[in-house]
Amino acid sequence: MSTYVNKVDRKGRVSVPATFRTALADQNFDGIVAFPSLDYDALEATGIDTMEAISAGLNALEQPAEQQGLATLILARSLRLPFDPEGRIVLPEKLAAHAHITESAAFVGLGSTFQIWEPDRFAAHEAALLERTRREGMRMPSLGSLASRPRS
Amino acid sequence: MSTYVNKVDRKGRVSVPATFRTALADQNFDGIVAFPSLDYDALEATGIDTMEAISAGLNALEQPAEQQGLATLILARSLRLPFDPEGRIVLPEKLAAHAHITESAAFVGLGSTFQIWEPDRFAAHEAALLERTRREGMRMPSLGSLASRPRS
DNA sequence: CGAATTTCCATTGACACCCATAAAATCCCA
DNA sequence: TGGGATTTTATGGGTGTCAATGGAAATTCG
Numbered sequence: 001m002s003t004y005v006n007k008v009d010r011k012g013r014v015s016v017p018a019t020f021r022t023a024l025a026d027q028n029f030d031g032i033v034a035f036p037s038l039d040y041d042a043l044e045a046t047g048i049d050t051m052e053a054i055s056a057g058l059n060a061l062e063q064p065a066e067q068q069g070l071a072t073l074i075l076a077r078s079l080r081l082p083f084d085p086e087g088r089i090v091l092p093e094k095l096a097a098h099a100h101i102t103e104s105a106a107f108v109g110l111g112s113t114f115q116i117w118e119p120d121r122f123a124a125h126e127a128a129l130l131e132r133t134r135r136e137g138m139r140m141p142s143l144g145s146l147a148s149r150p151r152s
Numbered sequence: 153m154s155t156y157v158n159k160v161d162r163k164g165r166v167s168v169p170a171t172f173r174t175a176l177a178d179q180n181f182d183g184i185v186a187f188p189s190l191d192y193d194a195l196e197a198t199g200i201d202t203m204e205a206i207s208a209g210l211n212a213l214e215q216p217a218e219q220q221g222l223a224t225l226i227l228a229r230s231l232r233l234p235f236d237p238e239g240r241i242v243l244p245e246k247l248a249a250h251a252h253i254t255e256s257a258a259f260v261g262l263g264s265t266f267q268i269w270e271p272d273r274f275a276a277h278e279a280a281l282l283e284r285t286r287r288e289g290m291r292m293p294s295l296g297s298l299a300s301r302p303r304s
Numbered sequence: 305c306g307a308a309t310t311t312c313c314a315t316t317g318a319c320a321c322c323c324a325t326a327a328a329a330t331c332c333c334a
Numbered sequence: 335t336g337g338g339a340t341t342t343t344a345t346g347g348g349t350g351t352c353a354a355t356g357g358a359a360a361t362t363c364g
Binding site: 163234236237238242 | 319320321322
């Protein structure tokens with residue numbers, strides 16, 4: 001949840017917001033896993049647990065073919081980014097380039113995952129979302145309506 | 153339910169009305185979650201539980217795309233505001249600015265959620281609501297008719 | 305042995321906790 | 335049931351701690 005903007009230093013290091021770090025603290029790998037978003041010029045990221053779940057799903061035979069393709073794609077392009085003692089990661093050139101990140105990065109928490117954006121691009125994305133939401137005449141609903149609804 | 157006006161001190165702290173606090177007491181996070189309202193110059197707030205439900209909804213595949221956009225928007229702009237030992241939160245600059253809150257804040261209970269307004273703006277909002285209701289010739293119905301009706 | 309990467313230290317500034325006081329609501333008992 | 339006693343709130347301020355950031359030292363690897 002929420003978004004934090006942190007600086008990328010000359011060596012390509014960024015602090016992962018402490019909130020996110022503690023959320024991942026109990027996982028098997030002390031760091032994050034990131035891969036280029038398929039939808040945006042941004043990075044998708046999570047803890048290793050989510051990735052292991054995906055990889056487990058890949059092995060499951062019942063999985064539809066499209067889902068398998070998607071999972072393969074994601075796994076193949078994912079990078080493990082370990083924390084340094086201060087809780088920073090280094091953004092590999094490839095990932096930074098995909099998201100056009102140079103001097104600072106916006107960490108956008110989405111619940112169990114988060115995204116990493118170049119701050120200006122994220123602002124634009126946010127504005128677009130807001131605009132679209134307005135245009136579609138969506139009002140602030142009772143928040144509950146956004147929750148996943150149990151099928152009746 | 154009901155509205156309370158509390159002061160914002162020099163450090164940006166405000167007491168969350170005790171009533172609201174006790175209502176959230178049994179949740180996983182000792183504090184509130186707030187985000188800028190899409191409709192007003194005010195903040196929307198709830199307990200963490202509601203947000204977790206939204207985040208769960210975001211991951212649910214069955215969710216329509218527009219709802220996903222809305223959920224993303226809300227999650228990205230939400231901030232976790234923990235209680236200090238006295239039951240206060242600090243209003244981050246960003247949120248305070250959106251609601252034009254400077255020296256005091258009105259907490260408006262709405263049932264499972266509440267809003268936070270700059271008191272004068274809330275008074276105006278309230279007056280406008282009243283005015284509109286009158287103009288539309290609405291009378292106080294039996295309160296029961298306002299309750300949510302079970303789907304037939 | 306040189307380049308890159310990772311650990312180690314140091315600084316600053318924000319934030320969380322501690323305590324202290326005043327006002328208000330609640331309790332309690334004669 | 336009135337009013338004093340007690341317990342909660344709300345509010346202010348000081349201060350220690352941790353997160354974010356930068357740079358140097360050290361280690362790794364080709």
